[in-house]
Amino acid sequence: MAMKMFNYVQIVCVLALAWFLVGILADCNVCQTNQVACINSTSFYLCFGDGTPHTDHIYSCLDGTVCTDRAAICLQTSAQWPPSCGDTSKCGQCSANRNYKFACQSRRLFQMCYGATQPTGALGVCPAGYVCDASTDVVCVAERAGQNYTCDLNDDLVSSPTEDTTVATTVATTSKPTTPSSLTAQQVCELRAKSGLYETVPRDPNCKRYISCYFATSGKIIAVEYDCTASSYFEAEKERCSYLLPANCTA
Structure with a gap:
């Protein structure tokens, strides 16, 4: 009986983990079952049941909530309800880089900071296959599987x-x-x-x-x-x- 109970608990844990990973790996700008397409961790487009994100208006979640695939759309930030898409909390933030050298404005776009608190000047573009990474001082790093973007925002929204x-x-x-x-x-x-x-x-x-x-x-x-x-x-x-x-x- 104890062994059966242990196996049952294992199965439940595996299913819970699988569900959690599905939430993490959800695609950006794709219509979900709740008829919204999350375009970053806090913003979304509506879909109106036709499977196509309607980009004429951007909707934003309230502070402290994230865009999910749940019926309520925006839920309190927690490990149980991860955002469906990306993280934009460090977008455009010079402070994301330890030396205030540059700020990531999207996955591949960046602006220089020159030690200031706000980025300035024209946007720079990382080469194909590279992404902006504020955790380093080289600006653009080679993209890899499971990449964590400093600013997980589609380039065409900037x-x-x-x-x-x-x-x-x-x-x-x-x-x-x-x-x-x-x-x-x-x-x-x-x-x-x-x-x-x-x-x-x-x-x-x-x-x-x-x-x-x-x-x-x-x-x-x-x-x-x-x-x-x-x-x-x-x-x-x-x-x-x-x-x-x-x-x-x-x-």
């Missing part, structure tokens, strides 16, 4: 801080010769006359507010105004929210 993403004329693609100084969201979408994510008019200098334009089944274009999350900013040229403050924005 934009260059020197890139000017200003749209010179918000409605330049329309036939109207002049642009009013102020437009409602609906007016912006009617002038654009196509689906997409666009800047407000006037443009939000903080790069938070943007307008989503899409066509209803009736054929009428619909306008919805959104805000990027507290840790992300709207990029007009790429029509998305990303995590690095563009040069033409005010924090």
Whole structure:
């Protein structure tokens, strides 16, 4: 009887460990059974049941919680409920490197710190097969199986801080010769006359507010105004929210 009980306990432990590892090894930016795609440890896209992450809006978990594959999506940080994807707590942190030499902005992108507390200048890119590692002083190290990233964020969610993403004329693609100084969201979408994510008019200098334009089944274009999350900013040229403050924005 004692041996059977011991075997039962072993089986339970193995199953628990397997479940735990599945949680750790979950893929980033992939729709889960709870209909979200975690893109890092604290942020996610919605999936709406179609198996495709909808990238027009980034959602963030509350402080102290992480993005998981559970029904509640965001749960308190613990070993029992590990995040489905990555760790972003050291993204952009010069202090992650002991000599404040550089900061990792994503898996392969980095910025120099030169001993300061905030990174500055253009982004650097690690060569193919290498990743940014703030635990060393060589910046980029060879990627290996089971790699722990200093900043586990997809590279395409980070934009260059020197890139000017200003749209010179918000409605330049329309036939109207002049642009009013102020437009409602609906007016912006009617002038654009196509689906997409666009800047407000006037443009939000903080790069938070943007307008989503899409066509209803009736054929009428619909306008919805959104805000990027507290840790992300709207990029007009790429029509998305990303995590690095563009040069033409005010924090």
